[in-house]
Amino acid sequence: MALLQLFITASIPVLKVLLITALGSYLALERVNILGEETRKNLNTVVFYVFSPALVVTNVAQTITYDGMIKLWFMPVNILITFIVGSVLGWILIQLARPPPHLRGLILGCCAAGNLGNLLLIIIPAVCKEKGSPFGAPDVCHTYGMAYASLSMATGAIYIWSYVYNIVRISSKRSTQDSPQSLKEPSESNQIEPQIKSKNCLVRMFQILNLKTIFAPSTIGAIVGFAIGVIPQIRKLMIGDGAPLRVIHGTTNLLGDGAIPxxxxxxGGNLLKGLRGSGIQKSIVVGIIIVRYVFLPLTGILIIKGALKFGLVHSDPLYLFVLLIQYTLPPAMNIGTITQLFGAGENECSVILLWTYVFATASLTLWSAFFMWFGPRQV
Incomplete structure (x- = not known):
C-alpha cells in the first residue's frame, strides 16, 4: 500500500473529529451563543449520566463475548501499561516544570489517560471503510474493530474514573493544604502520636481513594455490558433480531449514538477557553505534547514488538494497530469533565486540550499511517 494512500486513509477520521470540534467552537462563540458555558455544563451532565454509559453498554454487550475476552486479554494490560508509562513520564515532567500543586494531578492525568473510547470509535470504522485499508474486507474489519474499540473504551473508563479522578481530586485539595501552617501541623502531631492504629490507616486510605467514584456511570455501564456480553443466557435475551428484550438494547443503542457527537x-466549545489563555506555563503544555506524541508511541512500539515476540498477542494486523494507536491518542476528554467537577485547573485543562488536540491532527495521522505500514509487517 502506497505511503500517500496510507496517509490519506489515516487522515480521514482525524479530520472528522476536527470538523465536529470546530463546529462546537463556532456554536460556543458569544455572537452565536448556542453552546454557551451553561449549556455545555448541562449537556455535559447528560453525556456523563446518560449518553456515555449507554454507549459503553451497547458496544461492549454487542461485541464482547466470553471467547473474545479470553482472546483479547492483553488489551486491558496494554492500556494499564499506557497509564503507568504516562504517569512516570508525567512525574518526570512535574519535577522539571515545578507546576503549582493543584495542577499536578491534571498533568499526571493528561500524560497517563488517552482518549481510548471516543476517538477509536470514530477512527476504526472510518479506517475500515477506506478504499486503501490494509485490514481486509470492510464488514469483517468493522466487526472486529468495534470489538477492539469497545473493550478499549470500557477499560479506559474504569481506569480514568478510578485513577485520574482521584489524583485530580487529591491534587485540588492539596492546593489549600500546603500552606506553612498545614505543613507544620502533621509534624507536631507526629511528635505527640507517632504510632497510628492500623484501623485508622485503612479508614484514611479509603477516604483518600473515594472508592465510590470508581463506580461512575460509564464504569457501571462497562460492568453491565460485560455481564450481558459474556453471560450467554442474558445475551440471548437482549442481543439479536429475535431476542425477547431487544427493545431495551435498541433503545440504549439509540441513546448511545448521541455520546460521541x-x-x-x-x-470544541471548551477549547475556546484555551484560545483566551490561562497563564499556564508553556513548558507544561509542550512537555505533555512531547510525552503523548513522542515518548509514549515509541514506548508502545517496543512493548508490542516484545509482546509479539513472546506470543502474548495474536498476529491480527487490526488488533496490533489498535494496541499501538492506544499509545498515540490525545488526553481523554473526560479529564475536562473531572476538572469541572472540582473547579480546579479548569482553564489550564482547556489550554492543554486545545494544543494537544491541535497537534493530534498531524501526530495521530502520521502515527496511524506508520502503524498501518508497521503492523502487517510484524505478522
Whole structure:
C-alpha cells in the first residue's frame, strides 16, 4: 500500500473529529451563543449520566463475548501499561516544570489517560471503510474493530474514573493544604502520636481513594455490558433480531449514538477557553505534547514488538494497530469533565486540550499511517 494512500486513509477520521470540534467552537462563540458555558455544563451532565454509559453498554454487550475476552486479554494490560508509562513520564515532567500543586494531578492525568473510547470509535470504522485499508474486507474489519474499540473504551473508563479522578481530586485539595501552617501541623502531631492504629490507616486510605467514584456511570455501564456480553443466557435475551428484550438494547443503542457527537461538540466549545489563555506555563503544555506524541508511541512500539515476540498477542494486523494507536491518542476528554467537577485547573485543562488536540491532527495521522505500514509487517 502506497505511503500517500496510507496517509490519506489515516487522515480521514482525524479530520472528522476536527470538523465536529470546530463546529462546537463556532456554536460556543458569544455572537452565536448556542453552546454557551451553561449549556455545555448541562449537556455535559447528560453525556456523563446518560449518553456515555449507554454507549459503553451497547458496544461492549454487542461485541464482547466470553471467547473474545479470553482472546483479547492483553488489551486491558496494554492500556494499564499506557497509564503507568504516562504517569512516570508525567512525574518526570512535574519535577522539571515545578507546576503549582493543584495542577499536578491534571498533568499526571493528561500524560497517563488517552482518549481510548471516543476517538477509536470514530477512527476504526472510518479506517475500515477506506478504499486503501490494509485490514481486509470492510464488514469483517468493522466487526472486529468495534470489538477492539469497545473493550478499549470500557477499560479506559474504569481506569480514568478510578485513577485520574482521584489524583485530580487529591491534587485540588492539596492546593489549600500546603500552606506553612498545614505543613507544620502533621509534624507536631507526629511528635505527640507517632504510632497510628492500623484501623485508622485503612479508614484514611479509603477516604483518600473515594472508592465510590470508581463506580461512575460509564464504569457501571462497562460492568453491565460485560455481564450481558459474556453471560450467554442474558445475551440471548437482549442481543439479536429475535431476542425477547431487544427493545431495551435498541433503545440504549439509540441513546448511545448521541455520546460521541455531543462530547466532541462540548470539547470544541471548551477549547475556546484555551484560545483566551490561562497563564499556564508553556513548558507544561509542550512537555505533555512531547510525552503523548513522542515518548509514549515509541514506548508502545517496543512493548508490542516484545509482546509479539513472546506470543502474548495474536498476529491480527487490526488488533496490533489498535494496541499501538492506544499509545498515540490525545488526553481523554473526560479529564475536562473531572476538572469541572472540582473547579480546579479548569482553564489550564482547556489550554492543554486545545494544543494537544491541535497537534493530534498531524501526530495521530502520521502515527496511524506508520502503524498501518508497521503492523502487517510484524505478522
Amino acid at each position: 455531543a462530547l466532541t461538540l462540548i470539547i
